[in-house]
Amino acid sequence: MRVRLDINGLDCPHCALKLEGMIKEHPEVKDASINFASKLLLVDTHQDVDEDEFAEKMQKIANDFEDGIEVSVRD
Amino acid sequence: MMLGIIKSITPKERFILAGSLAVMVLLLIKRGELPLVLTLGLFFIAYIAVAYDVVISAFKTLFIRHRMSEQFLMTIATFGAFALQDYPEALAVMIFYKIGDIFEEYASGKSHEEITSLVKLKPSFARLVKDDGSEEMVKPRKVKIGDVIRVKAGEAIALDGVLLKGYAQVNLAALTGESMPVTFKEGDEIPSGGINLSQVVELKVTRNYRNSSIARLINLIEDAAANKSRPEALITRFAVWYTPIVVACAALLALVPLFISGESWADWTQRALVFLVVSCPCALVLSVPLSFFGGIGAISRIGVMVKGSIFIENLARLKALCFDKTGTITYGKFKVTEFKVKDDKALAYLKALEEQSTHPLAQAAVSFCTEHLKGQSVFKANEVKEIAGFGIEGEIDGHHVVACSKEYAKNLCGTLDLSAQKLGTEIYVVEDHKLLGLFVLFDEVREDAQELFVKLKDLGIATAMITGDKKEVAQVIARELNLSEVYAEQLPDDKLKAFNEIKKHYGLVGYVGDGINDAPVLAASDAGIAMGQFGSASAVEASDVVIMQDELSKIAKTIELSRKTLSLAMQNMIFVILAKLIILILGALGMAGIWLAIVGDVGLCVLAVLNAMRALTWVKNKVDLKELKTAVV
Known part of the structure; x- marks a missing residue:
């Protein structure tokens, strides 16, 4: 399943790369990519997930990475 | 633009940056002249003001998350400069680091805004009509299928829906790149993302927001970033190793005097x-x-969607492009191009027979006859039977009538005293062994096909046609359009084989099809281009590039823009890597000071990003909301 999340507050494009690497290690995540320019976190998950719950999990990873990053479900 | 950047930060930040910049300049020109206490005092005030958040965040990340962030590296650099008593340098590192940051933030925000006219058209609300006729402004994703929404003149249509009554003039430029308004009538489905140019209209929603045209399109473009091109993949790998290696080198350099x-x-x-x-x-x-x-x-603005930067790269490096014939090079609609009749009855007979068939040829024949007969002498055919592979027969007005191929007609009549001049599919009408008339039908080549093939030749791209149609027809088209190669009479399974043969010869090869029966070839190609009126989900799924309107000539334009994009990306990559390498080498040799490093780093970033943003100006935005609103009467 493809989940599209807004990601705000990232410091720099290569921090985005690092965070992307961390998200890829999450067991539910098949693939992930952050588009720094469009502030989009695109995640392909192995199984169908509840988007809001999933966004919270991603928020947790972001919190472990840096302060001030906000992850939310894209409208 | 500078103004835009300055506006993007708060007055407080502006004040701090300007203040510390002034202190930096003062310390620089009065180096060694000011008393030490004053120098240190000014330095600390400015440094704390500009750097406290960076320093705090750096140490937080180091101690809590056990990670060296770039903020930490910058902090160390300023400490080092301070230890060397290079006070203005220490300030400069921090100030320009922040300016670089602000610039990056601005550039990414700006590009997101400008990347597509779509994002501007992304509907932020829909007017939901309630049972009592009153309306409520809601978020588009809250609207359900079957709900009725109202769209006022000049507003973007938030969700796909069927027009409830009357007519609507809609500008679909965001979806198709074509700014001529399209007229919809009652019962038509209007795609979201269009702008209503007529009076207030009401739509019955047919798809929820997530699956609506505009949302799918925005996702297509934004997801495209996930399909990384080779230069991007290279950069990603480079970036992962670059920082640790450079930092390790820095540590080694600092330790040299020890040895x-x-x-x-x-x-x-x-x-x-x-x-x-x-x-x-x-x-x-x-x-x-x-x-x-x-x-x-930029490419999206001409009405072409590319599903990833890898396909931009492939399009830019394309060596050959293969085409399907029917529906791609041609309109996919047969037309009568020649007819010879001994008796007008032939028209009426043909119509009566072909009315019973669903073949595309039959439909073309019927519409032609209907037009020519203008309602006179209508017959009804009985006992109509298809003669597989040859034609159709039946009983009309007491006669045995056959509409068939040349061979079959020869068998019936012996010799044929009519012959076709034009090329195409021939239909002979025979009444009781007597030849009455002959019709030639042809699937016309698209208007802009010629233009495309001339341009492709200029671009140095070989062209080939792969079709299931007859050799003669294929060759005529190939000669007319100057195609390099033709593979005719190919069954659907053979198409892939033919394609692979071409691919073996040329390397990077694209394929243009309508996405309906050539999905395997589309998938096998390096750039699968689908011609598809917007909304054909199968074409969007199977292909890498979607031409939103059936305009062949846009393919050449897309390839040109792809080449420009790729060379821009390569330019940036080589420029930045070279510049960084030169600074590093000069730095290691002791020939580059901190100033050069700062200018090199922040200046480079600004230059490269500005250069990249040029892509946004290649195609002028066709949808200008303000202009549209004034155009609404």
């Missing part, structure tokens, strides 16, 4: 600082993907 006696600590510390300052690969990591992102945005 070589007589070397000055200050000198080598300075060399190490140069490395720290340029240790962030930001300019690279932002500018290359930004180039591709901008390219995808």
